[in-house]
Amino acid sequence: MSRIPLATASACLLPRGGAAWTVSTIVGGQAGSADGSGTAAQFQNPTALGIDAASNLFAADTSGETIRKIYLTGTTWNVVTIGGSAGVTGTAGGVGSAARFYNPHGMVCDPYGNIYLADLQNHRICKGAPSLAITGSLAVTGTVSYAFAYQMHTTGTAASYSAAWLPGGLSINAATGLISGTPGVGGYFQINIAAVNSSGTATGILGLNLVMPPSSNGGDSGGTLSLGGTGSFGGTVGTSTGITIIGVTGTTSLIFSSTSTYTGPTIISGSTLSGGSIITGSYASSGTVLTGTGLISGSLTMSGTPATMINPGTPGVSLTGSMPQTSFTGTVGLPFSYTMPVIFSNHVSFNATNLPTGLSVDASTGIVSGTPAASGSFSSNFIDASASGSILYQVNFTIAASPYSTWKTTAFASLNGAAGISGDTDTPAGDGVPNLIKYALGLGPMTNGSQYLPVTGTTTISGTNYLTLTYTQVIAATDIVYTVEVSNDLLTWNSGTGYTAVLSTTPNGDGTNTVVVQDLAPAGSTPHQYMRLKVTKP
Secondary structure: OEEEEEEOOEEEEOOOOOOOOOOOOEEEEOEEOEEEEEOOOOEEEEEEEEOOOOOOEEEEEEEOOOOEEEEEOOOOEEEEEEEEEOOOOOOOOOHHHHHEOOOEEEEEOOOOOOOEEOOOOOEEEEEEEEOOOEEOEEEEEEEEEOOEEEEEEOOOOOOEEEEEEEOOOOOEEEOHHHHEEEOOOOOOEEEEEEEEEEEEEEEEEEEEEEEEOOOOEEEEEOOOOEEEEEEEEEEOOOOOOOEEEEEEEEEEEEEEEOOOOOOOOOOEEOOOOOEOOOOOOOOOOOOOOEEEEEEEEEEEEEEEOEEEEEOOOOEEEEOOOOOOOOOOEEEOOEEEEEEEEOOOOEEEEEEOOOOOOOEEEOOOOEEEOOOOOEEEEEEEEEEEEOOOOEEEEEEEEEEEOOOOHHHHHHHHHHHHOOOOOOOOOOOOOOOOHHHHHHHHHHOOOOHHHHHHHEEEEEEOOOOEEEEEEEEEOOOOOOOOEEEEEEEEOOOOOOOOOOEEEEEEEOOOOEEEEEEEEEEEEOOOOOOOOEEEEEEEEE
């Protein structure tokens, strides 16, 4: 039997149909602002309900000055505050608890998850958009020279899409988020994808593995060819494009061109090949079979992804390993590390040029590491050197600004640089709460932070009382460290194993968690006990 949701001081359900109506409380029943499950949740004069396409309920908690989401998990109804701050009026727009209302009343939801709200005393209509996130698989495989399609999916509705570092032959439809085309080169690619709407930007990294197509004669998978030496090789000559892939030891490939079938011994020297020349481009799977025995010497150059340079070789030296990774992401202020692969069997050393500021390479281990110091897009070169030559390939770095820097830039953008008020320890609101703490608690710099500071309490475990500290943690704040410390004299502070333990971490649905940490020493075990939250940047 279907049920009709009502908005009262507690949320109830009325079964529809029949002569008798049964009223049951699903959430609430007491005045207050607490989130929770069932009757543990509290409301203050809810006056309107909306329902979205996923059957989630949204309540305008009028006297509470908040918007509440009511959702079902199994048979349990749960309540979480998604907009506004309990008891705080205002007109500010913003995300989650940063938004302000003054007696929110009527409400309706559209098919895209947006909420439209009558903010009564502010004499306005507000729109609330769900946070945008990229969903679905972020690891896909395609085949060179075959049609490829990948559809981006998001929570909420994206206004536009983008993708950076797509391999040749692929493009994105910015309106629909469809990545499609016919890839022309093989290898593994890390593609930076993004979706944008009025609530912000969601980003992700799509791992795309493009493999070579199958060949009727075993093709490049059955061929081996040593750099500077002789060996059997096999491949396919494209009759239309004139591009040939010749496999070498491992999974690395060399690209040559030929427009006709040939067999037997062939000398490949410098930039020439019997029947054609070394070129740049992609692979064609149709055509005739290329067989024979050959010798590579001279200086060979090929491009694609990655662009590769092979210097004069030594007989018997082969290429080993797989196609290296060519796209990287990092964040200013956060450690980065990547180990370059060995490509030559007679490898000697590594090198890298034009690295982002803050990164360096260890020539003996190939470890590229450090802490990026500046944001932006960078093109660098990775080099694997051997006794007979070297392979150079281009890589791309995308270094994002730290979340804290982005927060400060956004928060102080209209204040002409905000000299004297945008530092970590500055308190522009005059409330004694510095910017770094407000960032850690998910607040704006001009918000009065005194009412959002961590709260002490107690918990009882097996009949013993313990002190607790409850605070808000921003999930995206990966560039800071939250540490709860305990002391009995305000001089020596301790944390971690043997001193504190996390009791619970509860998602709030607005990009933050509520974290409760316990002092492991029983309450009253020392004359004085104190707890504090310390926020630090690496």
